[in-house]
Amino acid sequence: MITYEKSNRLTFVAAAVALGVAVAAGVWWMQGGQEPSQDGAPAAANASKGVTDWFKGGAGSDEVHTALHPKYADDGRPEDVDEGDWKALNTGLSKAGLDAKQSQRILSFLRFQHSFEAWQNLDETKEQDRRRRMGEALLAEIPDRVKSGEITAVEANLIGAVMIAGLEPDDQSRTKRMETWQGSISSIAAMPTDERTLQEQFKKTEHDRQVAAAYDDWQKRDPADTDRTQAKLEQALVEVKRAINAGNQ
Numbered sequence: 001m002i003t004y005e006k007s008n009r010l011t012f013v014a015a016a017v018a019l020g021v022a023v024a025a026g027v028w029w030m031q032g033g034q035e036p037s038q039d040g041a042p043a044a045a046n047a048s049k050g051v052t053d054w055f056k057g058g059a060g061s062d063e064v065h066t067a068l069h070p071k072y073a074d075d076g077r078p079e080d081v082d083e084g085d086w087k088a089l090n091t092g093l094s095k096a097g098l099d100a101k102q103s104q105r106i107l108s109f110l111r112f113q114h115s116f117e118a119w120q121n122l123d124e125t126k127e128q129d130r131r132r133r134m135g136e137a138l139l140a141e142i143p144d145r146v147k148s149g150e151i152t153a154v155e156a157n158l159i160g161a162v163m164i165a166g167l168e169p170d171d172q173s174r175t176k177r178m179e180t181w182q183g184s185i186s187s188i189a190a191m192p193t194d195e196r197t198l199q200e201q202f203k204k205t206e207h208d209r210q211v212a213a214a215y216d217d218w219q220k221r222d223p224a225d226t227d228r229t230q231a232k233l234e235q236a237l238v239e240v241k242r243a244i245n246a247g248n249q
Helices: 009-023 046-057 061-068 083-095 102-121 128-147 153-167 171-188 195-219 230-248
Strands: none
Touching: 061 102, 061 128, 083 102, 083 195, 083 230, 102 128, 102 195, 128 153, 128 171, 153 171, 153 195, 195 230
């Protein structure tokens, strides 16, 4: 459990990270693997160009919500995704023997992940106001993602602790808000009390994220890259499917 005996901000964050390490959770969110660009913004992938657009323009809560919840075309394609990439993803999932219905879920994973990375990369002093607005908007997204199974209760507490530590400068307010946050998450999805249930939850989300990561690696390559082909995406997804099957044995 996260504890708050010490009212030091670094201790607060360290406790959250320690929780993530102890249960092998939250790493997918905490490690974006993207280097900041020269203007201070993260080198954004194109998995959701809407995220890139609002981030560069300075995001308010409405813009964050819009970027994370794009409009959809008649064929179910999110309007922030290129038609060719959308077709490639669905075809790749189908040929790999993965559920093609995962396509929107994969993109949802990536939108939130890249948004969280963008928030992490904002300067706490120079971009304080923007960081606060983005952080509050992202935090508001988490409960629904716990309900949908995109984020586990343990991860929600980990991410919440890290974000609240960055949003609340006052120790007492920070601790009180985290306690409230934990209570709200527990009301949605109780923290597992046994290791087996915990591991099953992580196993399911890890599988989803392996698929998302394979698409993300492919999608953010330059269109002229010889590895950015339909065949390469299908190969990557087949390898993920094989790894998932091996892990289930």
